Amino acid sequence: MKIKYTLPIVFFMALVIIEKENNIISRVSDKLKQTPQTSQQPSSLSNDYSEHRGALRRGRKHILLLATTRTGSSFVGEFFNQQGDNMFYLFEPLWHVEKMLTLDTGGTNATAAAKAYRDVLQKLFLCDFSLLETFIDPLPMDHITPALFRRESSSSLCEKSVCSPVVKGVFERYHCKTSRCGPLNLTMASESCLKKEHIAIKSVRVRQLETLRPLAEDPRLDVKFIQLVRDPRAILASRMVAFAAKYKNWKEWAMGGNVPIDDDEVRKLKGNCDNIKMSAEFGLRQPFWLRRRYMLVRYEDIARFPMKKATEMYKFTGIPFTPQVKSWILKNTQASKETSGVYSTQKNSSEQVEKWRFKLPFKIAQVVQRVCGPTMKLFGYKFVSSEEMLTDKSISLIEDKVFSFL
Numbered sequence: 001m002k003i004k005y006t007l008p009i010v011f012f013m014a015l016v017i018i019e020k021e022n023n024i025i026s027r028v029s030d031k032l033k034q035t036p037q038t039s040q041q042p043s044s045l046s047n048d049y050s051e052h053r054g055a056l057r058r059g060r061k062h063i064l065l066l067a068t069t070r071t072g073s074s075f076v077g078e079f080f081n082q083q084g085d086n087m088f089y090l091f092e093p094l095w096h097v098e099k100m101l102t103l104d105t106g107g108t109n110a111t112a113a114a115k116a117y118r119d120v121l122q123k124l125f126l127c128d129f130s131l132l133e134t135f136i137d138p139l140p141m142d143h144i145t146p147a148l149f150r151r152e153s154s155s156s157l158c159e160k161s162v163c164s165p166v167v168k169g170v171f172e173r174y175h176c177k178t179s180r181c182g183p184l185n186l187t188m189a190s191e192s193c194l195k196k197e198h199i200a201i202k203s204v205r206v207r208q209l210e211t212l213r214p215l216a217e218d219p220r221l222d223v224k225f226i227q228l229v230r231d232p233r234a235i236l237a238s239r240m241v242a243f244a245a246k247y248k249n250w251k252e253w254a255m256g257g258n259v260p261i262d263d264d265e266v267r268k269l270k271g272n273c274d275n276i277k278m279s280a281e282f283g284l285r286q287p288f289w290l291r292r293r294y295m296l297v298r299y300e301d302i303a304r305f306p307m308k309k310a311t312e313m314y315k316f317t318g319i320p321f322t323p324q325v326k327s328w329i330l331k332n333t334q335a336s337k338e339t340s341g342v343y344s345t346q347k348n349s350s351e352q353v354e355k356w357r358f359k360l361p362f363k364i365a366q367v368v369q370r371v372c373g374p375t376m377k378l379f380g381y382k383f384v385s386s387e388e389m390l391t392d393k394s395i396s397l398i399e400d401k402v403f404s405f406l
């Protein structure tokens with residue numbers, strides 16, 4: 001049986017190339033229930049640096065890269081992480097918030113989580129880690145933590161000024177790769193952040209752009225929201241590899257078995273698509289508070305035209321596009337195959353864009369088209385009407401689209 005061998009190989013190859021998001025283990029459920037109150041821990045940190053805040057520093061930009069998982073956001077985040085010395089970049093700080101607010105049911109109270117996300121982001125944009133600290137488990141002592149999620153993914157948190165001496169016997173799960181650093185001193189991080197010209201944060205956790213309005217209206221901030229989207233069929237193809245066990249029934253069903261596919265997963269898929277669409281429509285409608293503050297970017301455009309899109313993104317933020325970023329992009333979008341690894345963002349990015357078409361069974365593509373149709377239409381992803389069309393590389397499924405404001 002040929003298919004018996006082909007499938008594992010196809011899935012293995014897919015594993016190698018998918019962009020890795022941090023929350024393989026994160027739960028995506030939205031069940032509403034009571035959440036624990038966040039403690040009101042007073043922090044000396046906020047007092048220590050209050051004199052630096054209160055006024056908008058001229059020209060300082062606060063970039064928020066908003067995405068969902070498996071949209072290539074780690075890769076796009078690097079555009080800012082690689083910017084150089086005057087950018088302070090944070091990779092998924094809200095991971096801690098979501099984790100702390102996760103209920104026994106596996107979900108979070110969406111209302112409570114949205115508020116916590118917004119408040120933590122607002123503080124972080126002011127270089128204040130005090131609120132985030134209350135969500136880190138174990139609670140940092142004297143603003144020191146060995147447990148900040150994916151610290152090594154923020155070059156700002158591993159540079160010399162934030163690198164304290166190694167402490168013997170302290171295990172650091174997310175240790176810096178470029179230098180040997182001890183536990184993270186968040187006071188040092190905060191000081192370093194205040195010295196940087198700009199700050200960028202990437203997050204896959206915010207569900208509704210609208211909930212972030214107070215950030216845009218904060219006179220101390222100059223926030224630029226970049227929403228990153230991707231073809232939901234490609235996202236699902238990627239999820240089916242990463243969470244193979246969860247989608248076992250889907251695969252059997254797609255191959256003609258009569259196992260019903262999991263309603264809960266279909267509902268989740270629809271919920272995610274609807275949220276993304278709502279946020280994008282909201283952004284494109286340009287309410288007053290979002291004027292010149294919102295940009296929509298498709299992953300497929302970035303993968304096909306990385307330099308062009310990066311230039312546009314930098315132009316939108318009003319920050320100069322540095323040679324460091326340019327050379328990083330060159331190096332990481334034309335990479336040959338041997339550099340891949342599951343955590344790698346390095347790959348021949350044009351080649352990646354269409355790979356899902358050979359992995360996702362047509363029947364499942366149809367399910368996505370049914371529940372995510374309006375979202376796909378908004379972003380210009382063409383529907384496929386047959387297996388042949390799905391796997392015919394001469395037919396592009398990406399419409400040329402300029403996102404003018406609605």
Ligand SMILES: *[C@@H]1O[C@H](CO)[C@@H](O)[C@H](O)[C@H]1NC(C)=O
Nearest residue numbers: 032033034035109110111112
């Ligand atoms: C969710 O949290 C909000 C705000 O904390 C609270 O008012 C609401 O009752 C919670 N909802 C549920 C279903 O527990």
Ligand SMILES: *[C@@H]1O[C@H](CO)[C@@H](O)[C@H](O)[C@H]1NC(C)=O
Nearest residue numbers: 142144164185186187188191
């Ligand atoms: C953390 O950094 C701050 C600022 O540099 C320093 O004053 C403090 O002593 C450091 N904490 C520890 C435990 O080293």
Ligand SMILES: *[C@@H]1O[C@H](CO)[C@@H](O)[C@H](O)[C@H]1NC(C)=O
Nearest residue numbers: 333334335336348349350351
């Ligand atoms: C990347 O993939 C594209 C599309 O298949 C191909 O044209 C190009 O030559 C590849 N580039 C490299 C450096 O492998």
